[in-house]
Every structure is written in C-alpha cells, then in structure tokens.
Amino acid sequence: MADTPFIPFTRPSFDQATIDAVGEVLRSGWVTSGPKLAEFESALSDYFGGRPVRCFANGTATMKIALQVAGIGEGDEVITTPISWVATSNVILGVGAKPVFVDIDPITRNLDLAKVAAVVTSKTRAIMPVYLAGLPVNMDELHSLAKQYKLRVIEDAAQAIGSTWKGHKIGSIGDLVSFSFQANKNLSTVEGGCLVFNNLDEAKLAEKLRLQGVTRQGMDGMDVDVLGGKDNLTDVNAVIGLHQLKQLPQFQTKRAELARHYFATLRQEMKTAGLESLNLELPPENFTETNWHMFQVVLPLNQLHVDRAQVMTELKEMGIGTGVHYPAITGFSLYKKLGYQVSATPIAERIGKSILTLPLFPGLTQVNVEFISKSLVAILKKHAK
Template sequence: MSAVSTSTPPFLPFTRPSVDERTIAEVGDVLRSGWLTTGPKCQALEAALSDRWGGRPVRLANSGTATLELALRICGVGPGDEVITTPLSWVATANVVLAVGAKPVFVDADPVTRNIDLNLIEKAITPRTRALIPVDLAGLPVDRDRLNALAAKHRLRVVEDAAQSFGSQWNGRPIGSFGDLVSFSFHPNKNLTTGEGGCLVLNNAEEAHRFELLRLQGVARLPGGELEVEAWGAKANMTDIAAAIGLGQLRTIDESTARRRALVQRYFRLWDAALGFDMPPEDLQGHGNWHMFQPLLPRSLAHRRADFLEGMKVRGIGVGVHYPAMHLFSMFRAMGHGSGDFPVAEDIGRRTVTLPLFPAMDDADVQRVCTAVTEVVADLRGARS
C-alpha cells in the first residue's frame, strides 16, 4: 500500500464559496435595516443581472429548481406534455417536469461534451413534445446555435438549465444574454452563490410579470394597495439577505472565473496521463466557466469508485459524484427505465468523479490532488510502494 502521511494537511473540499468581508458587512447592514425579505437588495440584484445580460428581464427566486419549474409553467407545459432533457444532471432537472404533470423524456449524452446529444433529439420528438431542457454540465455550454435552430424547426420552447454555467459564453456571448428562458442556480456550490437561490432570464415584460405572480402565491397589488390573486402561485421569492450575498459575488465573478480556468490549466499540466482517466473536454474555445473538474475513472476501476472516493477522503481530499445517470434511480426505473437505455450517460455516470476546484485554491492544492489520485490508483491496482 502507498503510504498516507501522518501529518495530513487540512481537509480540501471539492468546492467552497468565497464570501469577502465587504459582503459580510453588507449582509449585516441588511439585518440591521429591518427589511429582510424581498426588497431593495433583490431589486438591485435583478437590475445588475439584467445589465449583465443586455437588458433582458431577470427575476430572482429561492432556488434554481423553482426557476426551472416556473419557467415550464410560463411555457404552458402541463399534464400530457413531454419535455426532452438529459439523464446526466441533478435530479431536479427531471423533477420539475414531473412537478407540472408532464413526462421527462431522456436523450443520451454526447461522449465528448457529456451534454445532451443534439444528434439524437429529433428522434425523441413526438406530437406531445412541448419543450427542451438542455443542461450545461460543469458549465460547458450545449451548442446554442444547433439547439436553438432545432427548437425553432419544431416550434419548441427552450428552458436552458444553466444552473452551472454562470460566466460561460457561446461564441463570445454570455449565456443568459440570448436564447429563450434561461435558468441559473445560486446554490452554495455554484460559481456565484446567494446561499440558496436562483434566477430566470425572460423574454419580455409580460413573462416577467407572470413569473412575479407565480413565485409569490399569485398575488398582484392593485392601484390603491388592494390585493388580487390572479393565478396559482408558489412561495419561491428570494430574501434581501440572499440578494446582498449575490451582489457581493457579482463584483468578483469575472476574476473568480479566470482563476478557475487557471487552476484547470494546471490540472491538465500536472495530470499523469498514464493513469488512464478520460479527462474533461479541454474547452479550447473558452466557452465554459469550469464549474467542476470531472475526470472519468478508467473502465477497469469503475466498479471501485467507492474505494477511490474513500481513498481520496483518507488523504484529506474532498470528492463528489456529479452525476449518476438519473434514469437508473428507482423512481425512474418504476417509470419503465433501466440499464442500457442510455449507454453513454450510464458509462459517464458510472465513472465520473468530481475533484476540488474553487477560486480560493492554491496552485499547490492542485499538485496535492494529482499526487493523491496517483497514490489511490496505485493502491487500487495492487501496486506496492
């Protein structure tokens, strides 16, 4: 067995949000103001995000899951409808389809990008298909030109699950600045966080008003202060506490995205290719934001993934699995899915491991991770130090 140092450095998580002292002070100001729920900070964050994306309407919610669900409702998706998406995502992507009474229809992943395979989408379209939910896995965008042309050809709405792609671009245009409806998540493990939260980029004022109704009980204020309930609504509004965190994050997002890219370049330089991992696509066009760094275990070690994860944790390295192919979860098996349905997604989901990547990492942390990977793989292959 390779030796594990008795003086292991502090635990290195696979991700960690960075919140500066100025932001912490601004959150304190909100707490002292007496206005904690949706208010001026939320308005300021919506305006700042709108400016970032070319003046498009932006509305906040308390999670990226909520923004996806409300986007489907804005599109009129409901019982009897079908929505095409990928099995390689967090389960929320399919759960929101079920929440509105529709059926998620999975399409296999592209083996290179690991996103939905655009070549297979047309085969999955039926007369019941109402929308597409593409997912930018690890922040690498789906080809927006092909995607939007496909949607226009079949008159489908597109709800972009851009939960992981804040700061990503497509051909020089920021994700969120074009397209149909675009949903972002601000969960703590995302590149920009509000603690919990999300936002939806909409097409016009009418859709923005509809979202406002849906996110807060369907309540509208009439002239003179009277209330009216125009439609069903959720309880999905963001607080000013969360928005204050988001405003602070927005000040440094471009710097932190550049840092992520530099760390990934270091990973590629230091990685031992002889280990036999399939590496993430290098994104030579600079489209992605490097939300996560996810090599795929060699196929000969796929059945030992739990042991690999444990070996990394023993060495003080945080790891994750993002994501298992969701159609293999028991809920979707009960709907008729099973092994072999989407072989590319299953292979990726079986072998993926998420390694540490966040802006506060030191260059030395990357070397530490690479060394740990080499040691753990040696152990799994039965090598002796």
C-alpha cells in the same frame, strides 16, 4: 499528511464586505424581498445584456416557474439529459409533464443534440439541456432544432453563470434561461436562482407566480388570477448576490487557471507513472467558453481492480474531498418505477458510474492541484490491471 487541512471538493468564497453587507440588511428592518432584490435583479439584467431577469428562492423553483411560464403541464413531453442533478427532471414531473431522456455526448457529457430529433413526438413541447460543469451545448444546433420542431428551450444553466457561446454570455441569448445560486455555484446567494427572459410579459407572469399569484392594484387593492407559490428570494440573499456578481470575473479567472493546471499536472503525473495506456478521461479542454464550475474526470473502471467508491475513499484518506455529479437519473428507484431504464442511455450509464468531481473553487491553490493530481495518479497506479 495529518497536519494538512482537508481539501473539500468545493467551498464558497464570501469576503468581509459581503458579510458586512448581510449585517446591514439584517439591521435595516427589511429582510425579505425588497430593495436589495430589485437592485440585484437590475444588476443581473445589465449583466445579461438588458434582458428581463427575476430571482427565485432556488434553482429548482426557477426551473419550475420557467416550465409554468412556458405553459408546460399534464400530457406534455420535455426532452432532457439523464446526467444532471435530479432537480432537472423532478420539476418536469412536478408540473405533470413527462421527461424524455436522450443519451449524452461522451466528450462534453451534455445532452447529445444529434439524438434529439429521433425522440420528438406530437407531445413534445420543450427541450431542456443542462450545461454540466458549466459547459454549454452547441447553441446554434439547439435553437435550430427548437425552430424546426416548434419547441420552447428552457436552459438548465444552473451551473453556467459566466459561461459563453461564441462570446455571448449564457443568458444573454436564447429563450428561458435558468440559473442556480446555491452554495456550490460560481455565484452563490447561499440558496437562490434567477430566470432570464426574452419577453417582458413572461417575466411579469413569473413575478406573480413566485408570490401566490398576487397582483397589487394601488395602495390597498390586490387580486389573484393565477395559482402561484412562495418562491421569492430575500434581500439577505440578494445582497450576497450583488457582491458575488462583482467578484465573478476574478473567481472565473482563478477557476480557469486552476483547470489549466489540472490538465498539465494530471498529464505529467500519468506520464511519470507510466500510465499512458490508462484511459483517464479529462474534460473538454475549453478555456474560453466554460466557467469551469467543476473539473470532472471519468475513471477507467474497466482498467482498474476497484470501483469509484474505493477511489473516493482512498482520496478522502489522503485529505481530498471529491463528488459524484451525477449518477444517471434513470437509475433512481422513483424513475425505475416510472418505467425508465438506465440501459436505454448507455453512455450516461457508463459515465454516471465513473465520473468523479475533483476539488475546484477560487480558494484552491496550484499546490493543492499538484497534490490532488499526484494522489489520484498514485491510486490509479496501485489499482491498475
């Protein structure tokens, strides 16, 4: 085992052509937002069926600007999920609004849309679902809720590039759809993000907001009529994105193959080990609509003598990296101080304590998947009650 290289839970795939293209931008004399950004935004717009697209420095800035474009601020409420990267609710707080957390569906691990209506108030302005591991929520239900209660929909599709709903790419339908291109994502620009709009005026507003609120008028004229920030994406990042976008279908195929292999090997190993009574929860087995951003299991902690941290430590000792995506946001000190209680969303509380992300990235091999599955099942067997 000592000679086997460590398997991280994720690793970005940048080929030589991408590395060469970065070199060209660096040598070109124009390195910040410029022609490559315009080319990347145009390629993304084609990818999303011709909708307006603007890029930003990261997914967090993208979501912040989505909220600003939707006019959400002080006194407003936004309905979201406690099982996400904390960026989701931090940006809601950041614009002065209040995140309202709804419990998750234990199978999809996404916001349970059936629980949304009960928390809508006169202050509710938007709903912000998160597509955990790339799996979308039921878009028909989402948009019918939004219509019924007159809410904006800001999709936190940070993890969902390449996923679809009834065959339509996430981003090609809907209201405001936010993606992240951070290092771990299926399409990475190292750091970055993009927002897909349903309305060109909103795209133009977002473009102003990402660069100090400035509008240019003629060769030397300039005006500032809204308060913007510094959230632009550089040409160095954009050129990486252009290459990644071309490779996205092949990355996707590889991820789906590896996910399929996880289902087969984990089930087989559990059977061989005589652990069929152990409730190791696998992801929803959907090979066409998700982009397989992550492969996450939920550990049967009530049937084990150890906690998740111990399982992760033992996997690490065997050369396997894992991750936690995510503990419930409502359990963080800041959120507790704001009055949230993790026990208010009991499914999120349980899953947040027991979810485990196994390695999944295009450079992983089927042999790796077999080794990871065997190792995990051996640990479960050792600690089963």
